[in-house]
Amino acid sequence: MMAGLWRARWSAIASIAPPYVWLVLFLLLPFFLVLKISLADLKFGIPPYTSLVSFKDEVLDLTIHLRGYILLFSDSLYIDTYLNSLKIAAITTLCCAVIGYPMAYYIVRSRPSVRHLLLLAVILPFWTSLLLRVYAWVGILRNDGVLNNMLMYIGVISAPLEIYRTDIAVYIGLVYAYLPFFILPLYANLVKMDLRLLDAAYDLGAKPWRAFLAITLPLSMPGVVAGSLLVFIPAVGEYVIPEMLGGANTLMMGRVMWNEFFTNADWPMASAVTVVMVLLLLVPLIVFQLNQQQRFEREAYR
């Protein structure tokens, strides 16, 4: 009897353990290491940082270096970088919403056969290289690029617009890269909406706009929130897009962290930047997790 129970218990544990163990080992544990090394100091050698705990002559030494954090909170360059990253990610999210909401809405309201094709057209960019698609914008936005040539040819402008290597180019690249991430969860939400609610509103004499504002928009908010988080959180730490399209003064945390690590070989500093990045993202991350958890738990017991 007991043996049977134990066996059932063990097989239940074994049935969930492998992916769980993988994630704890390669996702959770590494993050605590970042936290630890952000409190170490730079050292020559391998690994290039001091250890926090040492034991010598019966003395257990715990040394915590706050150099990275003090620098991060006193140097205005770092503070500007945080604020700028948050600003760029927020504006990107807003642009994705303005472009993506109508797209998701009209895709859902298309005939089913067309709808399937349009949805595929939103998903298709996921399957092609993001790096190469962002690179395409370099050739378009440069001063002697496709866009400027075209605008000058048709006579809209007389001198090339300076877009490449500015913040505007970064916005274009980010919105372009993350737009499908906004559309897909919103689509999944809108497609499930009960259209009889709209019928009721129309029967009661509501104009389409009013029905949209009173019914469709509020009901689609979970989709909007999910899409916004999928855009905002990764955009804050984005490295490739600002590096390829942005100017030297486009300050973003992903870039600063990359430079600390690869250019300055300052691992504790790169770790401290990462810890602060995750802390800044803590609230949106928790909202995202609760959103996911609710979804999984609600749907699990339908």
Added chain:
Amino acid sequence: MAKASMSTTHQPSALGRWLALGLGFAFLYLPILTLIVFSFNDSAMMTSWAGFSFRWYEALINDQALLRAAGLSFKVALMTATAAAALGTWAGYILARKGRFKGFALYVGLVSAPLVIPEVVLGLSLLLLFVEMDALFGWPGERGLFTIWVGHTTLCMAFVAVIVQSRVRDLDRSLEEAALDLGASPLKVFFVITLPLIMPAVVSGWLLAFTLSLDDVVIASFLSGPGATLLSPEIFSRVRLGVKPEVNALATVFVLGVALFVLIVNALQRRQEAN
């Protein structure tokens, strides 16, 4: 009934529809189109059209460094996709079916975190793990394909899990329950009944993992060692300073290949579902 009402009363304005979808899809697809067009341009600049030419495709097939990187990348992507499909399917199945164990909240967090966490965070944290492990146990030694594979698998299994879990949820459970009632072991039910039914999602997940792995610059840069230069970091280091026409040619090959492949897989899946 629902369909009829949708096509009449809920059909929004045609102008708005054309504007939103036309501009939106133009924004998504025109950049790729310009790359394809200029990959056949006889000039090294993307400024003007200098005539049709295959010279960048010739440059591409003679580019040993790029081809070697592409070979390594394919290897890593194949291994990643396979591992991520296995682990991600398992993880997605747990998400959909086993939501009642202690630590489920943490589990949901861990599975879905890689969907949003900036890649620089994943890259640095895994690098530190490998460095510390090496200092403690003398393993895994030098960083290279293996460490990149671990990083990519961790990232990609999240995407597979999300795709698979929604498919598992949509399953009709009566087949599985019937098999269990007839005395089949849960393991057997999973492999004989559940897995074939969710196979389309597993295949989609495998393909997505493959492209994500091929595409990644950041994680590969943190976790690669000497002699393990992958395709995307190589492309990135070339194009961060401007336009490289042989990359246009590579992009064209890549985009057309992937598009064709996805369309074929999609058509096959739809035919299968229709049957």
